[in-house]
Amino acid sequence: MQWIYLSLAILFEVAxxxxxxxxxGFTKWQPSVLLVIFYICSLVFLTLTLKSIQVSVAYAIWSGMGIVMITLIGFFFFSEKVNISKALSIILIIIGVITLNLTSEQAHQAPTVSRSNK
Structure with a gap:
């Protein structure tokens, strides 16, 4: 269920x-109201995600996938330019998110050592 929450958090953040x-710049009231609603929904679902996924992993995936999706939407729907540097950076973000996800699953399965206060 936590991955559904994280996916919804990402989609609402992109919206x-x-x-x-x-x-x-807040000059049109309809998208301005939607902006607030969508970000509140995103943060609610991100908060629910954090009940079972580490904050470092959840936030990295949330922000990384948001960046990738917004970049693609900017390119396809807002006629923004994509150069080699931007494309390479997006590829690196995707690789980072995948690597983080894989290593966090391995760390989750491995026994953890707790630190004690002296």
Whole structure:
């Protein structure tokens, strides 16, 4: 269930960012209201995610996938330019998210050592 929550958090964050673009600096009230609603929903689902996924992993996936999705939406729907540097950076983000996800699953399965206070 935590991955569904994280996916919803990402989708709402992306919707909020699109609304931010469409609000034209809060000059259009409909996208401005949607922006607030979408970001609240995103943070609610991200908070629910953090009940069972480490904050470092959840936040990295949330922000990384949001960046990738917004970049693609900017390119396809807002006619933004993509150069080699931007494309390479997005590929590195995707590799980082995948690696983080794989290593966090391995760490979750391995026994943990707790630190004691002296």
């Amino acid at each position: 909020g960012t699109i609304s931010m673009k469409l609000s034209a």
